[in-house]
Each structure stands twice: as C-alpha cells, then as structure tokens.
Amino acid sequence: MNDFKDKEPLIRINNLYKNFGDLQVLNDITENIYEGEKVVIIGPSGGGKSTFLRCLNVLEDPTSGQIIFEGKDLTDFKIDINYCRRNIGMVFQQFNLFENLTVLGNIMLAPTIVGNSVDKETRKNNKEASKYNKEAYINYNIGIIKDNLESKIIIEDDKINNYNTLLLELEKKYKNTSDSKKQANLEKRINNLKEKIETSKILIKEYTTNMDNSSCYDKIIEYANSEEFKIKANANLEKFKAKVEAIKAKNEEIKAKNLLIIKEIEPELKIVEEQWAKTRKEIERRGKIFIAYDKKLSSKKTKLQTKLENAERTIDRLSVPELEKYIDYKYYNKKVRIINIKKQAFELLNRIGLADKANKYPSTLSGGQKQRIAIVRALAMNPKVMLFDEPTSALDPEMVGEVLQLIKDIADTGMTMVIVTHEMGFAKEVGTRVLFMDRGVIAEQGTPSEVFNNPQSPRLQEFLSKVLI
Ligand code: ADP
Ligand code: MG
Secondary structure, eight states, X not given: XXXXXXXXXXXXXXXXXXXXXXXXEXXXXXXXXXXXXXXXXXXXXXXXXXXXXXXXXXXXXXXXEEXXXXXXXXXXXXXXXXXXXXXXXXXXXXXXOOTTSOHHHHHHHHHHHTOOHHXXXXXXXXXXXXXXXXXXXXXXXXXXXXXXXXXTHHHHXXXXXXOSEEEEEOOGGGOOTTSHHHHHHHHHHHHHHHHHSOTTOEEEEEOOTTOOOGGGXXXXXHHHHOHHHHHHHHHHHHHHHHHHHHHHHHHHHHHHHHXXXXXXXXXXXXXXXXXXXXXXXXXXXTTEEEEEOOHHHHHHHHHHHHHHHHHHHHHHHHTSOGGGGGOOHHHHHHHHHHHHHHHHHHHHHHHTTOGGGTTSOGGGSOHHHHHHHHHHHHHTTOOSEEEXXXXXXXXXXXXXXXXXXXXXXXXXXXXXXXXXXXXXXXXXXXXXXXXXXXXXXXXXXXXXXXXXXXXXXXXXXXXXHHHOO
C-alpha cells in the first residue's frame, strides 16, 4: 500500500464538508486516493458513504472543501463537467440504466455525446492517418461516391478519373458482410471498380455504421489506418501537390489581376460619386420633397460599383481552395468515430458474455445482467477511476457472484477504484485499503487485515461484530 504514496494522489480530498440543511453529512474529510488503489468504504447506513462518492463524481456540490483530480479542482464551478464524466465512472446500487434505450444504446450514449478517452486516442490516430486526409480533402480532389451496385452508376461515371481519391460509401443492404454471397458480390464490384480507375487512385471502403456484425469493424479501421493506405495516400499526395501548386499560382494570378482592377476602379468610382452628388436636387411634388440625381451618372456609378464588388468577391473566393467543393472530411471522421465506439461496446459486451443482448431493452434483463451492463457502460468512457456504491445490494443472492467477479476482473486491470460495499469477504480480497466511515467522518482506516482483524475504535468493533457473523 505504501508504494502508492510516493506519487501524487489521483484524487486529493481536502476538508470536505456537505450539509443538507441543518444535517451535517460530511464533516471535514481529508483523504488521498492514489492511482491503482482499491479503496473499500464500509460503515453503518446513513454514515455518508453515498454522499461522499457522489461528491467525488460531482453529482453533489460540496458545502465546502476541495476535490483535486489530476490537478483540477472539481468543486470549482468553472470546471468542465464533462471532464469529470469522462474520467470518473460511477456504478449505482439501483443500476440506473436508461430503460428507453437498448443495451447497446446505454453503452454508446455517453461516449457518443461526451467522447471517451479511446475516442480521443482514435481521433489522434486518425489525425495521424488522415494528416493526409485533412490535407487531401482540403487541397486535393476527393470524390465521395454512393454505392449503387445494381445500376452500375459507379463504373459508368466518367467523372471517376477526375478524382484523386474515391471514398466509397456502401449501401445499407450490403452491411451484413457475413453473408458470403453479398460479400463476394461486393468484392467483385470493388475489383471491377479498381480496374476501371487509374492505378494511382485510392479506394476507401466505407461501411455503414448500422452494421451490427462486430467482426467487420477491424477490417475497416485497419484499412483506414493501414500502412498500405498511408503509403498510397502519401504517394498520391506528392503527385498532386504539383497540381495544387499550379492551381494556387493561377489563383494568385487572378488575384493580382483583380487587385489591379480594384485599384483602377476605386478612384474612378470616387470621382463619379462626387460628380453625382453635385447633381443632387430637391424637387417638390404635391407638397412632398423628393431627392433626384443625374440618371446617367447614377447608372455609371452602379456599373462601377458592381465591377468593384465582383473583383473583391473573386479575391474572397480565391482564398478558399478551388478543390474544396469535393470535400467533407468531417463526414469520414464522424463515421469512424461512431464505428469505434460501437466496436468498443461490442468488445465490452463480449467480455461479459452479453453480446447477444445488445439490442435488448434493460427490462428484459436480470438484476445481475443489468448491473454488469451498468458497469461496462461506465467502462466505455475509459475512466481513470471507478466508483461503486453498493453494487450488489439490490441483487438476488445468486447474482452477487457474477457482479463481484466482474469488479474483481476490472480491479486486476489496474483500475483505481473506490467501492462502498457490505460484502466483507470481497472487501478483504479486493481492497488495498479499507476506510470505515461513520457519522460523516473517516473514523478509522488501514489495510484489510488491520481493519478486519485488529479494529481499534469501539464503533468499528461494534460495526464489525454486526456484519461479520
Ligand atoms: P450512506 O450511504 O452511508 O448510507 P448517505 O450518504 O446516503 O449515507 O446519507 C447520509 C445522510 O445524509 C443520511 O442521514 C441521509 O438521510 C442524508 N441525505 C443523503 N442525501 C440527502 C439529500 N439529498 N437530502 C437530505 N438528506 C440527505
Ligand atoms: Mg448509501
């Protein structure tokens, strides 16, 4: 336990107080939680354990005190709440699954909205692989084609060879690539397409995100991030740099020409405007005053003005690369992002053997299954710390084991954990440190053997005598 303490704590809790009206629930708690620790909290009901966890996860605002997580004070109202949500996972006694969402929906919701750290990693990788992409999409000529395998539109599209790169978006009905017939058909079509287009072109296979067959996912991502892809992409990039440079040079030429036009027009327009202003006359008609100018000068002025605006506008337009019109790089990244989140959701479900429940609703699951889903839902954010508030208290006895086993497995991965539990056997086995919380304070703490075998305070002795039968 002590080897943790050489490092900066992951969570530093300083003088934490929480009152509900006159009721003081947390009374000056100062505690450090170190990376990799499994802190078990035990104590009598009403002692403040849940409130303590809820403060750590910013579900409650402490009355005073600080919670420093990775150098950031979570009690500071200015802190980005998503920062906590991404990094601190919480599992509740009552599961708290979203009943209106499927199991998959439950797991994917937060990473999709808030983004998890793997997602961040993916974005980084994508950036790497798509340093090309971004540059290419912006500066180079990328065509996005919708797959229409029946009508052979792709093959007959004579514009194909105008693009440097083709992004192929498959039709939904070809999503099930485990169907060998469809798969074969698809491969054939893609090969046909490859024959039709010049060898220098790249074909990116885009699968639809509606695909539930998780076995396909690796393939796409591999393809998008593969060395082969990068090498091809970079080779193409070099080729088309010259082309883009030429376009840029041409743009500069046009820009210079238009600047000259502007230079000529501006003084001329000014003179005309001055002359025109001098012709200003007030005319009274039926008791009303009208302003009139020389019509000839007015139309001359309008023409010059239009010419000037056009020249200015061309320069504006030229600042945007000509080729940008073919491009939507966000489109690509967004899809890959969702695919990755889904892929991870399936990995998690496979890990707990519940992949077949992906499209089921929580109401159809047993308590043990619900809680395991709730746990992987929290894991899907790739948190740095997991908080468990009596995760097995609402379960039928025969389901306690499967949930505790999952928590143990997660503990073995090195995850930092804070667990409130009444399962004393589990606490002894998994805990690296045990806190005894009573009446809003941490009344005693130590290693599991210290706390369970050699309790110091009468309160702890009394508590243990009740729970350890
Ligand atoms: P534990 O989890 O150790 O059983 P809790 O943190 O749930 O304890 O509760 C500690 C005390 O705070 C209890 O007396 C409880 O009634 C009170 N409490 C908890 N939440 C609230 C709330 N939102 N409003 C008022 N009192 C609360
Ligand atoms: Mg509680």
